[in-house]
Amino acid sequence: DARVTQTPRHKVTEMGQEVTMRCQPILGHNTVFWYRQTMMQGLELLAYFRNRAPLDDSGMPKDRFSAEMPDATLATLKIQPSEPRDSAVYFCASGFSLTGELFFGEGSRLTVL
């Protein structure tokens, strides 16, 4: 049963610490997305990749967030330094195109104290 796998599922950290979230997209999917979800803002697009190349990361605070795809089986989202306002659920999703069906992971719930 193919699925998007995200780690960690939960992370509690202190302000100023570095946080790295990892995602294994579904094998064969060439488009990978990072979203952030909060009650106030809903689902926000942070960044996305096609064939491992970053296409758009305009949704990310550039000074502290970075997203990479070191290989086709791994996407990472890093926050350094983390701040309390970064507390949210971060979702990775993969698919075959920018606008087709998205397959989401279960999310990484981040709490920054």
Next chain:
Amino acid sequence: TQLLEQSPQFLSIQEGENLTVYCNSSSVFSSLQWYRQEPGEGPVLLVTVVTGGEVKKLKRLTFQFGDARKDSSLHITAAQPGDTGLYLCAGVNNAGNMLTFGGGTRLMVKP
């Protein structure tokens, strides 16, 4: 930026009731997707509508795409507690290179 407004934001009903949730925009979309998200999980695609006026049915769920492809609705007949969740619409722009999510409707169906 193409905005999608979903209404209502919250809905709490009793099992067996019918309901309709809406997804509206001032922009035209080439297609529109509906997702359901259950607590602790990621959104899961329910349906994609492509043609203006199109109606799709998925058991007790009926999805309609507006004639002008600017809006969509989801009607649930005889809601069940298992329908509880966050319903998200997502529109694809006319250029076909952007998917935009609405803010969602949070549905609770009480037994």
